[in-house]
Amino acid sequence: MALIERDPGGPTPDYDEEGEDRDQFHIEQMIEEFVDEPPIRHDVYPESEDDGDDGPVRARTNMRRGNGELFYKQAFFNGVAFKEAVLDYVLKTGRNLKQYRYDKAKIGFKCVGVNDEDGSKCEWKVYASILSNDKMWRINRFIDKHSCIPNGECEMLTVPHIARLFVDKIRDDPEFFMPRKIEEIVKADWKISITRPQCQAARKTALKWIEREYDEQFHRLRDYAAEIMEANPNSHVEVECITDDDGKDMFNRFYVCFDNIRRTWMATCRPIIGIDGCFLKNKIKGQLLVALGRDVNNGIYPIAWGVVKVENYENWLWFAKLLKEYFGLNDGDGFILMSDRQKARIDQGCFVELPKIEHRMCVQHIYGHLKKAHGNKARLKPLLWDLAWSYNESDYRQHFNSSINKAREKPFVAMLETIRRLAMVRIAKSFLRLSTKQHLRLRYQQAQMGPSKSKSVETLTVFV
Numbered sequence: 001m002a003l004i005e006r007d008p009g010g011p012t013p014d015y016d017e018e019g020e021d022r023d024q025f026h027i028e029q030m031i032e033e034f035v036d037e038p039p040i041r042h043d044v045y046p047e048s049e050d051d052g053d054d055g056p057v058r059a060r061t062n063m064r065r066g067n068g069e070l071f072y073k074q075a076f077f078n079g080v081a082f083k084e085a086v087l088d089y090v091l092k093t094g095r096n097l098k099q100y101r102y103d104k105a106k107i108g109f110k111c112v113g114v115n116d117e118d119g120s121k122c123e124w125k126v127y128a129s130i131l132s133n134d135k136m137w138r139i140n141r142f143i144d145k146h147s148c149i150p151n152g153e154c155e156m157l158t159v160p161h162i163a164r165l166f167v168d169k170i171r172d173d174p175e176f177f178m179p180r181k182i183e184e185i186v187k188a189d190w191k192i193s194i195t196r197p198q199c200q201a202a203r204k205t206a207l208k209w210i211e212r213e214y215d216e217q218f219h220r221l222r223d224y225a226a227e228i229m230e231a232n233p234n235s236h237v238e239v240e241c242i243t244d245d246d247g248k249d250m251f252n253r254f255y256v257c258f259d260n261i262r263r264t265w266m267a268t269c270r271p272i273i274g275i276d277g278c279f280l281k282n283k284i285k286g287q288l289l290v291a292l293g294r295d296v297n298n299g300i301y302p303i304a305w306g307v308v309k310v311e312n313y314e315n316w317l318w319f320a321k322l323l324k325e326y327f328g329l330n331d332g333d334g335f336i337l338m339s340d341r342q343k344a345r346i347d348q349g350c351f352v353e354l355p356k357i358e359h360r361m362c363v364q365h366i367y368g369h370l371k372k373a374h375g376n377k378a379r380l381k382p383l384l385w386d387l388a389w390s391y392n393e394s395d396y397r398q399h400f401n402s403s404i405n406k407a408r409e410k411p412f413v414a415m416l417e418t419i420r421r422l423a424m425v426r427i428a429k430s431f432l433r434l435s436t437k438q439h440l441r442l443r444y445q446q447a448q449m450g451p452s453k454s455k456s457v458e459t460l461t462v463f464v
């Protein structure tokens, strides 16, 4: 086990200048790792609270890191991605690396470990750069040979580095990620001991960054809205502010609906919309409101989403009004709305705005009530589900959670961007499934009747 001892004091940066690049890289990582849930099967009874399922429990301590592999000509999304890969290498191997090149287009690390037996310096070195005619960073020099003997020194894991490792976790749950917990995780995950004062300083640094984030994210939100409109004409974005007593603009509500998602939903999806909300723990501390659609493949994805300061009647009314306008719901006639029955009083605004919409009961909750009075639970469950199977909210909830949990550790704008990218990739995969089926059918038809043209596969390029 490596032991890292060093002075945790000294100045720490007020601002994580790599934060934005790292978020961008993490979003790319999430998209790459995205695995679509299997289509909903209506022959498996879902678990309910009674079965020990209290909803999806998030693995709070799950530190998503790379595998620490480095190789010649390895490509990276940006410079920060390369640095993250080197950090992973350090966490995996415990080698004492140090950055020696800091250029905007060139970054290098070398091993500063020594061989105590003969006093020789280690030659291990890695160097990556981005060439003007290339979009990717690449490892252009790699001497993958250590002559050093690791002695527990690890200069790279400084207070800012520890803060970077934990900033997303601390944003999501600051009370859970206390210095002691950070120390435990570093020890358990990477077999590295860091001192308690280092952890205290790292947590303080991360909190300082998060504190500053509010203003920055709020300003970025307007740029983000402008970017959306520029890149996605006919989409709809609203950034609503209120002015505080000092005449300063404060965030109030945000809503976005992308034109290509809206068109896909209107053209191919079932007339069912699920709505849900969850708390955001970042500095804005709002509530995320999401409308979910379901396509013919039983794929579920967000079709519109918004952030409000609080989840209340007015905000649901506002959200429903926007949905109604952009999805052509009129008075709701012919559409079905799935929502959490227990929150009916809060989301009542939706039903005021869409008076003729049909509200589907959440089977999960009906089961919860019925099982109290029903002696034979084993018999009740399949009976009830067989009765109610066509639509149920737990499908939506499961998909909602899997999309949102990944996103909500991130700062506000990065979170919104993650939801968008995941929604797009979900739709694209759904199209691919559909296209593959159509493609197979087409090949059969072509074999039978001669060639015909299909554009189904090209449709994919519209997304992501």
Ligand SMILES: [Zn+2]
Binding pocket: 095, 096, 111, 112, 113, 122, 123, 124, 145, 146, 147, 148
């Ligand atoms: Zn070495």
